[in-house]
Amino acid sequence: MKANIPFELTNEQRKYLGLSPVNDTWELVYFAGQYLYYDGNIIRKKITIDDDGSYYEAELYETTEGNRTILLPKTKRGKPKKMNYTATLSFYPFGVYFSFSAQQIIIGNYTTQTTFYHEEPQRNLSLKEWLSKWISETTEEDLKEIELYRNAKRQHVKYREGDFFAFKIGRKKWGFGRIVLNITERRKSVTFKDQKNYGLTNLMGKALYIMVYQKIAETTDIDINELSLCGALPVQAIMDNHFYYGEYKIIGNRPVMADEWEPIISYGRSIDIQDRDTVYLQYGLIFKETTIDKFDKYLIDHDGNINPYRKEGIGFGINYYSIIESLISEYGIKPAMNILYNTDLRAPENNNIKREIFTFFGLDANKSYAENLKLEITK
Structure with a gap:
């Protein structure tokens, strides 16, 4: 059915x-x-528009026949489909797409699997208002940059433990971080395989531990030695996608020392159906285990939640993206540990619980990861 669309970007705006x-x-x-x-x-x-003001536009190249009633397959092995809603779900968008909603605004690229711009609006702006501001702030250099992004090819970037990286914050600024543990690579070692290491093996995908520095700049030309002296947000687990496809830009490397970071602490009962009696503690590369008949504290909280202190969640992006700017104010650096969940054993309010668990497993809650690791190596 021929359509009168309620709103559509102009070609000038698309540029x-x-x-x-x-x-x-x-x-x-x-x-x-x-x-x-x-x-x-x-x-x-393809363009979708919702009553709430949301807008989405993406590039396609889908072939039809039979007066547009049949969607043809992309490969010889595929079969033609009747053009209906279900068939549209198989569309394969490519190149740059634009998504606007009250929750987030994204300029991304399906081909390169990267994001050019991401924003979580702090106030209700209409698409027309946002576009007007975006265009008015665009320079000739910005136009060249978006054109390069539009024509970019997919990258497969090699990364390694100790890499310093930069990631975009908004349109003009950069945040910085570091890969402190390449878990996927560590999983291959004999030493790693000698233990269960549930807190690391349970992480999905090609997992990394990263830390994000409390620093923002308008350039990626940063001395990594100076960067390493900046305060950092708590370590998080992340899949490697943004590194592999080049969205996070590697800016240098230096071997990681144990005293440069504090790992995620994961404590809980094994979720392996064949090993349900095991209770374990994962603290970076330190793995401790016992059986539930010997130690079963804090495995269920007051609300009946199982394994509340098991921290093995993982995502594709940086957890603290939306709050990095708010942590760095004109009054200096705000305490980073305030952003931890109340079931995170790194949070100050859980010091007593952490101490009891660490003591049972022969670790010292008053010492750093580096100090505990050194003691474990000498045992």
């Missing part, structure tokens, strides 16, 4: 977002809750 222009010969059709741009029998764009 500022890295999106491909719409050709005058293309036909806009409303189909299955979305707007599709046809170039003959080829679907070239």
